[in-house]
Amino acid sequence: MIFLRALRFLSFSTVLLASACVPPPGAPVAPPGPPASAANGIPDGSPGLVSAADPRAAEAGAQMLRLGGSATDAAIATMLALTVVEPQSSGIGGGGFLVLGDAAGVVETIDGRETAPKAATPLWFHIDGKPLAFPDAVPGGRSVGVPGNLRLAALAHNKHGRLSWRTLFQPAIRLAREGFAITPRMRASLAGASRTGALDPDARALFYAADGQPLPTGALVRNPALATTFEILAARGADSFYTGDNATLLATKVGTAPINPAPMSTADLAGYKAVERPPVCGQYRQYRICGMGPPSSGATTVFAILKQIERFDIKVLGPADPQSWHLIAESQRLAYADREQYLADADFVSVPVAGLVDPAYLGERSALISPTATLPTALPGTPPGAKLAFARAAPQEEHGTTHFVTVDRWGNAASYTSTIEGPFGSGLMVGGYYLNNELTDFNIMPDRNGKPTANRVEGGKRPRSSMAPTLIYGPDGKLRLAIGAAGGTTIPAQVAKAIIGVLDWNLSARDAIALPVIFAPGGDTVYVEKGTTLEAMIPALQQLGHAKVIARSPSFKANAIERIGGLWRGAADPRSEGASVAP
Template sequence: MDHLAWRACRLGVAGLMAALVWSGPSQGQALAPSPEAPTGRTAKTISAATRDMVAAANPLAAQAGRQILAAGGSAVDAAVAVQLVLNLVEPQSSGMGGGAFMVLWDGSVLTTLDGRETAPAAAKPDRFLGADGKPMKFYDAVVGGRSVGVPGTVRLLETAHKKWGKLPWAQVLAPATTLADTGFTISPRLNGLLTQEKYLAADPRARDYFYDADGKPKAVGTVLKNPAFATTLRTLADKGADAFYSGDIAADIVASVTGHPTNPGDMTLEDLKAYKVEERPALCGKYRTYKVCGMGPPSSGQIAVQQILATLQETDMAALKPGPDAVHWVSEAGRLAFADRGLYVADPAFVSVPVRGLTDPGYLKSRAALVDPNRSMGKAKPGDPPFQKAFLWGASEGIEFGTSHISIVDRNGNAVSMTTTIEDGFGARVMTKSGFLLNNELTDFSFSPVEDGKPVANRVEPGKRPRSSMAPTIVFDSNDKLYAVVGSPGGSLIINYVAKALVGLLDWKLDPQVAADLPNVGSRNGPTELEAGTEAADWKAGLEAKGHEVKLIDQNSGIHAIVVTPAGLVGGADSRREGVAIGN
């Protein structure tokens, strides 16, 4: 949108809520938009509800969550239902074969669950080095069993449900089971992604499921049924998550990994049996009058988001508004955060991550002082945070593209922010006979185990969880009351997407739909990246005048945000994807 349109859309949330709440019989539910293609936008309007709300990446998944909430289910119950439906309708992004981070607020206690995948016991640091000792090409590593980590999503969902669920386990699995049996129509987005995909059709099960006999992706509107997945869900409904980590399903996973014809992995039944979800304390920081909370390591997301916000706190973002000056600050803050992220963050079970130092107010203030309001610093260097201990060093990268996000608030004010992934689009391009795709999460580790003669913090090691950029976030107001639930897919760009949405919500007081739809901008300690085809492209010259190297790139975020107001809930789902926010 242009700047005048943005200003016209900037509405007081409470006032907008009051107008929508009294809008007649359709109160509480926005009409699901038509699904969009893999790129481009579908115009969406803010959604409102008086009791509960779910925002998810596909209308069918959101409707499943809404159904569970209407039946009296908790936010966690709804999250289980949504995730399992996403396994069907958005298979390229998340599902049983992957992992997730969940941030939970139960009305009094905030906690996080780490369902990140782990490396098999046989994994070695040189896993992604070729015969010549150099890092493999990305897709040579991705496609096949070599890249598959031990999945964590199913155990995470059961762990959360046992503690915070209200409805029976079988009931929250039922929407996905029914959909797998009866089928769903292939959306333009899924068809478009299959059309672009180069590797999936080489897998026989995936080819039979997603493609016609002529090798073309099944057409938009084709009803896609998954009886194998329905059988898997019925097994889990009857026997719980143990049936995923042992028995026939586990054997199927191992056989799919180790039996890949060109790139086999080394996962064992013992690896699956040993998998555990880690419950960790939430990482919280102050931003103006708000408290922003999320997932700590092995995710780098929340640390980086809080570092960005701490830098922005040193200027009046509300006065800047969207434009080159605001992007300058956001980009410089991103450089500083990504410099620290690359050096310091990895699995805390293997690396002594200096979380306290990286989020220390004094340290963050000293980092923010490096920002020149009139000139870009170019490439930032990592800082020297306090409270360090000896640990592995070395910069490395790891990103996930096959990712989704779920935001939920239930009738009791409990909230879930969950980002969930299989890493790259369609994961390892390996489909089990149990009806789901497997992740390629191990390529989120550094391919090079040593850099500059030092061991890399995020190198492959047995049982280790790869670093992530996922940043599921829950925000509280100055009275410690739930204010917002936010998150996005998008690989390492997640950090900038979430920071942008928070600035939109907290500084510019935008409603969540407008905040989600703002042009994406930022820096990952390289060029300043502006979203191509948006108003941001017009800011290129102004940024170059400040010394920025600017690149225009596609930035297909999927922000899902819910804000709590005195009148109820308002929500938004990123217009770049096919998701919706709906409630009761």
């Protein structure tokens, strides 16, 4: 194909088109050594810092900082490298949200969320008049949204990049072509999600042995098809993903999928745009907290959880007191009720963002919380500006996703959550990368009790997301914390818990991330992390009125960078394989 033959041209032309300020983009960037630990802190004004879910991807970002790149450059290089080494969670076949902040506290957000094909209707996941069960909706073509990560990256790079576009791809190209080792976490994903991981013949050839079993931990995997894809994108720009050969291959793959084939056109891809959105910011105690607005539910949900407990002295109670976790759970129940009622793509429905973060409204919601009892039912409220035209939908389980954070020598920060949704997305592979199953973030049932839901499927619409990339500024106006998480609907709960740990309990970002997770997504069920102090608190939580408390195994993954006393410190979730790397 023309798309593959183009590599012959690239091997010559990339050397001729090198940027004067960096090594030739066709040449390898300095090979990585052992990741430098940044847990003890690096001085403000140093080249920067990266925290990501895989040390090889963090090193890719650190290489950009080493070359004089910006936080944006480092974030893009990290995202590309994660496409290679963490294909179960994210990549160029998916989308993401990017929150950027400069040293003066100016915050920008970019929406790279996937969109439904124009042909999509509210009954998109109904076959022969019957809705697909969620597990049956995931694999194949019907769940694939138009990927957004590369348009997001290009928009961010045009505004804030310092290195050439080609340079950002070099670590990922090297990883794909020279090979990378399968980690224990990836091996577990390959074994546990074989329905998607091994669905595509190209993917099976990469990651599975002849007997159908996943390759063992430590096995070296080379992905030359992805290296070729990256080399073409590096030379021709993001447009070469959305038009031409790659767009034709992608649309054809979706339309001819062996499971759930669905119409996606090359026009759907060519028409995709990443969008700059206004950040959602609010004041919690003495801190300014900023995040991503709709179609993300992250910022409004995280802020509501925090603001609704602000009147309680969480600091004095501390993390060892069950009452702290009771209050957090009750606040989650209220925040998630509003999330299910109101949050969706604001280009299609009216989302009362200002009302959902209004201090007076959240004060009213807080008044519903008792320190010694539980709410019988957590119902959505009526924030200012709300139009009760939609029914509340039941939350849907999500998995996958990755988060990474970068800072640079100028004090700029990038908090980027990237996803292909479930483990290995839809299971379809094009050009060495997996395609997302993001459309299952829509409500499979478009109506409830005779009323439409805000997050129903519509052509061109972006599904609601839980991703919550967040920046927090201190009373001095300087960045205090950049954070985000992976784990589907648990993301706002994870992020809010970690923020409480840092701001209220004076923990390091790493220790705050390591705190156990409590998750109360509405209804009367509270989930606590199995094998932690929270599991031991179940009797105490039950005495406070939580009748149904279930311990479940963790699937959490968060990353952060904090600033303390003129030092940047990286933090990676100890449950994950993540790392913080300094240049």
